[in-house]
Amino acid sequence: MGDTPGPSEPTLEQQIAAYQREFQDLDPQVEEIVSALGRLNRRMNVAYGRQTATLGISNAEWEVLKALVLSGAPYQMGPGELAKGLGLTPAAMTHRIDRMVAEGLVTRDRDESNRVRVIVELTAEGREKWLEAMRLATVFEEDLLQDLSQDERGVLGEVLTRLLRRVEHAQPDAGGRLTDLD
Numbered sequence: 001m002g003d004t005p006g007p008s009e010p011t012l013e014q015q016i017a018a019y020q021r022e023f024q025d026l027d028p029q030v031e032e033i034v035s036a037l038g039r040l041n042r043r044m045n046v047a048y049g050r051q052t053a054t055l056g057i058s059n060a061e062w063e064v065l066k067a068l069v070l071s072g073a074p075y076q077m078g079p080g081e082l083a084k085g086l087g088l089t090p091a092a093m094t095h096r097i098d099r100m101v102a103e104g105l106v107t108r109d110r111d112e113s114n115r116v117r118v119i120v121e122l123t124a125e126g127r128e129k130w131l132e133a134m135r136l137a138t139v140f141e142e143d144l145l146q147d148l149s150q151d152e153r154g155v156l157g158e159v160l161t162r163l164l165r166r167v168e169h170a171q172p173d174a175g176g177r178l179t180d181l182d
Contacts, residue, residue, distance in 0.1 A: 012036060044144075051136040057129050061100055065130040068106070068122040075122035079108075082120060105129060 010018070012035055016028050049059045057065070067085050068075045077085075083093035097120055100106045105126035111117035122130075145153055167174070 012039070047140055048137065051140065052133055054136070055129055055132050057103075057105070057133070060096055061103075061105060062130075062133055064096060064100060064120075065105065065122065065126055065133075068120070069127070069130055075127070076119050079118055079120055100126070 012032055015035060016026075016031050019026050019031060020028060045059065048062070052059055052062045063086055064082060067082055068077060071077050079093050079097060080090060082088075082097075083090050086093070088096070097106065097108055101108050104123055106123060107121045109119055109121070111119050148156065
């Protein structure tokens with residue numbers, strides 16, 4: 001199975017051959033799967049980043065919008081909840097929220113029932129950016145999967161979900177990042 005590598009990136013076949021040369025115990029089938037998933041993830045993140053950039057938001061901001069939407073109406077969360085859910089430090093989350101408040105994507109106010117607690121809330125503009133990003137992502141994702149039948153999509157979804165569950169079980173604390181990205 002060939003792929004189109006980046007400017008200085010070897011093909012999957014070249015990468016696996018080099019790994020096998022240096023590490024004879026390598027299972028090339030496993031390595032092909034894992035390497036393809038890694039490359040797909042990187043390329044999808046770049047594609048999504050390009051899409052969100054056309055909307056004037058970053059992937060980092062998209063993650064906050066998504067977390068607020070997933071929380072359900074009234075689309076509110078505390079900064080600590082957001083930081084934990086996104087695998088960020090409180091300082092990084094504060095920086096991100098500051099930018100998003102300035103851009104009108106979220107508001108940050110004190111909870112009237114508990115003045116110590118801060119609430120971050122999605123604005124109408126933030127929700128519209130989320131919806132626009134979802135529209136763009138849907139087109140990209142349909143294009144990505146266009147060569148797969150409905151049955152193949154179902155099987156792929158089931159297999160990837162099983163792999164994800166295995167990793168989540170083995171690494172329950174690995175949902176966030178090892179380092180802050182902003």
